[in-house]
Structures are given as C-alpha cells and as structure tokens.
Amino acid sequence: MRLCLIGCGEHARVAHGPAQARCAAERPGLELAGCCDLDEERAESHRRDFGFARAYTDAVAMLETERPDATCLVVPIEKTCGLACAVLERGIPLLVEKPPGKTVEDVDALIAASEKGGSVVPHLVAFNRRFAPLVRELRRRLDSAPAVQHVHYEMTRVDRRDPDFSATAVHGIDAVRFIAGSDYAHVRFRYVPLPELGPGVANVFMDAVMSSGASAHLAFCPVAGVVVERAAVHARDESFYISVPMWAAFDSPGRLQHLVRSTLAEEVAGDALPDGAALFEAGGFHAEYVAFLDSLEAGRPPAPGFRESRQSVDVAAHIRRRESEYRA
Numbered sequence: 001m002r003l004c005l006i007g008c009g010e011h012a013r014v015a016h017g018p019a020q021a022r023c024a025a026e027r028p029g030l031e032l033a034g035c036c037d038l039d040e041e042r043a044e045s046h047r048r049d050f051g052f053a054r055a056y057t058d059a060v061a062m063l064e065t066e067r068p069d070a071t072c073l074v075v076p077i078e079k080t081c082g083l084a085c086a087v088l089e090r091g092i093p094l095l096v097e098k099p100p101g102k103t104v105e106d107v108d109a110l111i112a113a114s115e116k117g118g119s120v121v122p123h124l125v126a127f128n129r130r131f132a133p134l135v136r137e138l139r140r141r142l143d144s145a146p147a148v149q150h151v152h153y154e155m156t157r158v159d160r161r162d163p164d165f166s167a168t169a170v171h172g173i174d175a176v177r178f179i180a181g182s183d184y185a186h187v188r189f190r191y192v193p194l195p196e197l198g199p200g201v202a203n204v205f206m207d208a209v210m211s212s213g214a215s216a217h218l219a220f221c222p223v224a225g226v227v228v229e230r231a232a233v234h235a236r237d238e239s240f241y242i243s244v245p246m247w248a249a250f251d252s253p254g255r256l257q258h259l260v261r262s263t264l265a266e267e268v269a270g271d272a273l274p275d276g277a278a279l280f281e282a283g284g285f286h287a288e289y290v291a292f293l294d295s296l297e298a299g300r301p302p303a304p305g306f307r308e309s310r311q312s313v314d315v316a317a318h319i320r321r322r323e324s325e326y327r328a
Contacts, residue, residue, distance in 0.1 A: 001030050001293070004066050006059045006083055007074035008037035008046035011097070015128075016074055017050040018280040019289045024051055027293065034066045059083060068092060070296060077167055081106040088113040093122040093302075095292045099170045100125050100306055104314045111306045124292045124302035125309040129175040129229075129244065131284030131291060133275040134254050137268060138233070138242050139179065141258060146236040151180050151216040153231045160222035163200030169220045170316035172229065173206075174309070175244075179233060182212035183311055187326040189319065197223055204319055211328065226250045237261050245270050245282045253277045 005012065005020065024030050036056040037043040043055040056062035063071070063086070070093040073084055081101050087094045088110070101107045114121045129135055142148060155172045162168070177183060185208075192203040206218040228251050229244040239259045243251035254270030271277040280286055295302040311328070318326045 001027075001069045001296070002033040002066060003030060004033050004062055004068040004071045005035040005046070005052070005074065006037075006062070006071060006087075007097075008035055008039070008042045009074065012046065012074040013049075015280050015283065015285040016072060017046055018278065019286040020052075020072070021050045022280075022286055023289050023293060030293070033068055034062045036062045060086060063087065063090060063092065070095070070292070073097060077102055081109055084110055085113040088121045088123065089116065091121055093292075093296055095124045095126055095289070095302075098125050098127045098174070098309070099167060099313050099316060100309055101313055102167070102320070103317050104310060107306055107310045107313050111310075114306060120301065120305075122296055122302055123305055124288065124295070125304050125306060126285075126288050127171065127174045127178075127304060127309065127312070128284035128288055129171055129246075130178045130304065131287035132244055132246075133273040133282065133284070133287065134242055134256050134268070134270050135175065135179070135244060135284070136287070137273065138231075138240055138256055139181075141240065142179070142181065142233065142235070145238050145240075147212070148180050148182075148214045148233060148235050150214060150234045151176050151231060152233075153179075153216070153218045153229075154221075155219070155229050156221045156224035157227055158223070158225065161198040161201050162222065163198065164320055165200075165202075165204065165220060165222045166316040166319040168222070169204060169218075169319055170312055172218055172220065173315050174312035175229075175231070176208075176216050176218060177210075177312060179231060180210050180212065180214050180216060182210040182214060183328060184216075184315060184326065185209050185211045185328050187315060187318070189322075189324055189326070191322060194223065206315075243270075245277075245279075247283075248279070253282055 032052040035052040047055040187208040204220040208216040233240040245252040245254035256268040
C-alpha cells in the first residue's frame with residue numbers, strides 16, 4: 001500500500017509523522033511514497049525525518065505522479081475542504097485531520113465528493129480523542145456498565161487567545177458524543193467574554209441533553225492556568241474519571257479511575273497501556289492510522305466518516321456564531 005501526505009506543518013511533524021513512521025516499521029507492505037507542502041524545506045524535512053521516498057510542493061502533481069492507495073491530509077481548516085475533494089474525486093481513500101470543515105456546508109461538500117458515482121470512497125475523520133488508548137478503555141468499560149446518566153468534560157488551555165476557539169473545542173464536543181455513545185439532542189450555550197485579552201476570547205459552556213436522555217456539561221477555558229482535558233462519567237452505581245493526556249498536559253500520561261458505589265474498583269495509568277506513552281501514541285494518532293489502514297485492508301468503511309462527524313462540526317459552528325441554542 002502506497003501512502004501520501006499533504007501538509008507537513010507542525011501538527012504533521014509532532015503527531016502524524018511519528019505515527020506514519022511507526023506504521024511503516026510495523027507493516028512491511030506499507031510504502032511512504034510522497035509528502036507535500038507548499039514550503040519546499042518543510043516537505044523535504046518531513047521526507048527525510050519520517051522515511052518518505054519523495055517530497056513535493058504541488059499536491060495534485062504528487063497525486064498524479066505517485067498514484068497512492070491512500071492519502072493523509074493535515075492542512076489548515078480553510079484549505080481542508082478543497083484539497084480533500086481533490087483527493088476524493090480521484091477515488092483515493094483519505095484520512096483527514098479534524099475538523100473536516102468549518103461549516104456543515106463544508107462537510108456536505110465532502111460527503112458529496114466521497115459518494116460521487118454511487119460508491120463511497122473510504123475515508124476517516126481523525127478525531128483522535130476517539131482513538132486515545134485511555135478513552136478507548138473508558139468506552140470499553142462503559143459498554144458493560146449501566147446506561148450513562150451524565151458526562152462532564154473540561155478542556156483548559158494556557159494563553160490561547162484565538163478569536164475562534166471552536167476549531168479546538170470541536171474535539172471536546174466530539175469526545176462527549178463518543179463517550180456518551182449518543183448524539184446531541186439539545187444544547188444551550190453560555191459565553192463569558194474576556195475582551196481585555198483580545199477580540200473573541202471567551203470561556204464557553206455547554207449544557208446538553210443527549211438523544212439517549214443522558215445529560216452533559218462541557219467547559220472550555222482557553223486562557224486558564226493549565227493544559228488539561230478531563231471527564232467525569234456517571235451511571236447508576238458506577239462513576240469514571242479520566243485525565244486525557246493531550247499536548248503535554250499537566251495530567252500526562254493520564255489515568256482512568258473506575259469507581260463502584262464509592263469504592264475504587266480499578267485505576268489504569270496511561271503509561272501502563274500497551275500502545276505507548278509518547279504523544280503520538282497516548283494521543284491516539286498512531287491508533288487512528290492503524291484503524292484506517294486496517295479498514296482499508298479488510299475492505300470495511302473506516303469510522304468516523306463525514307456523516308458521523310457532521311454534528312460535531314455543526315455544534316462547533318454554533319459556538320463560532322455565538323448562538324445560544326442548538327437543536328438536532
């Protein structure tokens with residue numbers, strides 16, 4: 001299988017490159033054929049450091065020359081839709097960084113491109129929290145626990161003064177859907193602007209009812225004093241607390257606690273899981289590549305795809321527009 005990469009920026013270097021290199025070492029049939037970036041030096045650096053055969057500065061030229069069996073797209077959100085459509089319209093399976101677009105219109109364009117001609121081009125939206133080993137372990141335990149009643153998800157960052165934090169908040173929005181095993185039915189938003197820190201800077205809070213009937217509260221504080229992502233999940237007689245080890249978080253390498261009627265039944269440390277403790281492993285980047293490649297080899301659709309990711313993008317877009325309510 002020949003794999004190409006479009007986009008060799010910082011995110012590709014710290015998360016995707018190590019995952020690609022590890023997959024190539026684990027899979028003798030996987031060839032890292034070509035990587036592309038508008039910056040020639042970045043493309044060449046990625047090629048050299050992670051084992052790609054050739055470097056390009058023109059994505060279309062790379063696709064036409066290499067004829068890859070799959071492509072990974074790691075570019076700014078504003079460029080994602082156009083480049084993803086160019087890959088999909090050639091029938092090339094695609095792993096695309098999240099979010100797959102800023103708007104539901106972007107996602108709908110990707111759905112149309114992937115389904116053009118009557119058959120679906122295999123694709124995976126890399127919502128890496130779904131693949132983080134500790135989150136997967138939590139989801140596995142929830143599958144045999146009583147129904148989820150409530151999820152509390154907290155995401156804090158340090159000095160993130162982005163006018164639009166929704167492109168990062170979408171990770172928490174999607175993680176709650178995955179953890180709860182349910183879509184959002186109704187969300188109310190509350191915003192606490194912090195204008196002294198810059199235009200658009202705000203703490204954002206979501207109170208939600210899921211389609212399963214569970215409730216959820218999400219808190220996004222981008223200019224706090226610590227980088228953490230934590231969740232509490234409550235079911236009848238059982239509760240779970242998880243610290244997700246994202247981006248050198250204070251909680252790294254993370255942990256999962258499972259409590260039954262106020263007694264700690266088990267605690268799992270992030271570095272005790274077999275996947276590894278490096279960022280690209282603990283953060284789920286390696287696992288999402290494994291899931292993508294395994295699905296292609298088995299001939300089954302990778303997940304999540306564009307249709308499954310659409311609601312997460314839609315809810316995040318409500319935050320961008322500073323809307324007060326979302327209804328499915």
